[in-house]
Amino acid sequence: TPPNASRGMSRSLGSIPTHPAGSAAHPDRPLPIQWRNPSAGSFDDIGSAMKLLYIMSTVDDWQYLMFRLMDSTHPEHAPQRRDSSPSALFCISWMLVGSFFALNLFVGVVVDNFTRVKGEVDGSATMTLEQQQWLHTMLAVRRQQPVRVLRRPSSPVRRALFRVVTSHSFEIFILTTVVLNV
Template sequence: HHMHHMHELLPLMRSYATALTACPPLMGALKEVRSTMRERRHAQRSADANGGCCWSSSPIPSDLNDLGRSSLPLHGDVQASMLIETMRRIVSHPAFERAILTTIFLSSAALAFDMPSVQPGSLEAGVLASLDIAFTFIFVVEMLLKIMAHGAFAHPDGYFLSSWNLLDASIVTTSVASLLADDVEYLEALRALRALRALRPLRVIRRFPGLQKVVNSLFRSIPQVGDVAQVCLLFFIVFGLFGMQFLMGRMAACSDPSIPRKEDCVGTFVDPSRGETVERWWGNDDLGNFDNIWYATLTLFEMATLEMWPEVLWRTMDSDPVAKGVAPVRNANPIMGSFIVIWIVVSNFILLNLFVGVVLENFNAIRKAEDGSSFMSE
């Protein structure tokens, strides 16, 4: 049966050979294809003999050489890739983040125990110094691991492309500089950087998404806060000028309570609190006054924070409603109490809440952009 098929194929093979002989270009193309196939098999055997890491020096077409360099990585590149992948797994592991977070809390606690009562050279000072070095070393190792894992400026997750990583890097750098300043004499000027160690607790922010949203909303609110501040400044100036019209020069008194007028506030008197003879003087006390726009604005700001505003209220109500240079008399000008109350309502209940409203609005915008939920609806 097989012999029968062979007899049928023989005429076809003779016709194929006759066609190749009659067409020299076709014969040359076939020889070129065979030669290329032999060279490729030879190159493959050479690569297998060399462990698959490089091509042999035998004549190989340029396209095969390019293919070999692009598709067969060197052994060192493989090791580097494996090392980078291992580092990425380490720095992204939850246990690594928990360890760094614990270190941040411990370093912050150590800073809290660094009090003036700790004497230089004592055991406590030595322990705190050793802990500072250990914590700084851990933070430096963490930073280097993340730089090696993600790259310094490589897109999209380069270490220095994140503002939070820049904050971490600046804190770690200042910690290292402060340690060097303690040991290197010509770097003593950098010892002032030790105060920046107080920024270490800020490193907690990047590890809690909720805190990041709050801080991002604060920074995002800065332009709008500037607009609100301009509105508040306008109200401060208006109320300050209004207060100057009615209270300028009318809240002062003589240091001698027995002298009611400014022109009589001269000479000396015996101070009953100290039992000494002192000079009389006419002026304002520490509660504030409306003698000029600066003091008026400062007094209004103090009352806007609800600090000592009742004392200022009583003082304005005791001011003389007509003349200047007259010592305050109890309830001599009660109508001024309404001015103070109106300012408290406008400043504390309206103006200051504008700042809170701006921050909350941006916080809600960030929440909606991330998960579509609103903070106020929860």
Template sequence: MTAYGAFLHKGSFCRSYFNLLDLLVVIVSLISFGINSSRIAVVKILRVLRVLRPLRAINRAKGLKHVVQCVFVAIRTIGNIMIVTTLLQFIFACVGVQLFKGKLYSCTDRAKHTREDCKGHFIVYKDGDVHQPMMRSRVWQNNDFMFDDILSGMLTLFTVSTFEGWPALLHRAIDSHSENVGPIYNYRVEISVFFVIYIIIIAFFMMNIFVGFVIVTFQEQGEQEYKNCELDKNQRQCVEYALKARPIRRYIPKNPYQYRVWYVVNSTVFEYLMFALIMLNTLCLAMQV
């Protein structure tokens, strides 16, 4: 800060976000070390913030700084994609509420299929042992992931987009019947189209657009470093390839017998023969029961 100045002129210390992060980490460390009492809640929070110390390495490494800058630029430029994805998520959640609201309930006693019958107690066996019966109350409970409201529907669909545990929800939705009625096996198989369309549009299409946009942003930020260069991208790649090119060294045995073996092993016919043998071996392994 003494060398570059505080913040009044261009290029000063505090005009860089990375320097501000570095300054924040140093101040937090000094305050946490200066106050020894651990009973104050603020001090506890400051000590937790000491985990930011490894972030100081970003300001020291040019490559890490470039990556972080690209991430922030990408976040600012992908706002429209995030808005479209959120709107699609909201639309699918509304459709899910219309299809599954109040229909994912079930009774803890699988023998009862309606809410009116889900009363009283039933017998269960501890660890499947018929000699250890237990009495439990029947409870009409909802599924862990449901579509009873928009927020719950969006959370459920977000879980589906992560591909974690969504087959269980799919089967539960297929078995759904109506409100106050428990699941019936494969009652609505056609409802699976809803989840398939959602996965194709959100999990595949929109997520790939999101990732692709981040990659394009990284490439554009990389091109900014060469905006004053007279060479285009292809010319720069040719120059870099020529500078990094190294001659390939091949070992050729001097012994005549070794040379014959080496010549056969490195021939094209031998490579095709090995490839055919590998394919035959794979076919034999596939035919084994």
């Protein structure tokens, strides 16, 4: 094997070059084996491996990548068809985890955009005209503070008690009594 021959999954796509038909040049000596990386990539370097893992997580032709990975054996060894079932388990588990991760990213983006649109200008971006009117009415009602007008009693005794009970010092006295009682 040449010193710069590819390793891992890419070995499964190797080919044994043969002499052209009718060639008399060294018919008894085989040509050297040279393994080529697949066009989709290989696990030879981190960039190519990340690309393959991304392709598998998008569920785009992941089974072909799995079969190629299953065909690979050890470095410096020829591939064997469907040799490695742990490779298949890795591919299937990665595909499931990766596709759920991609789905969660998609859902997260949709929810984030919906929240952003909903939050724009008092959240009325997703409401009908009637809903907006109802919301504005409820907000106006909430802003209104009820005005409580207390009428002074007509009886002199009740009027004196009314002044005591509505005074600020009486509120502090009651609050202190409640706090000390607890």
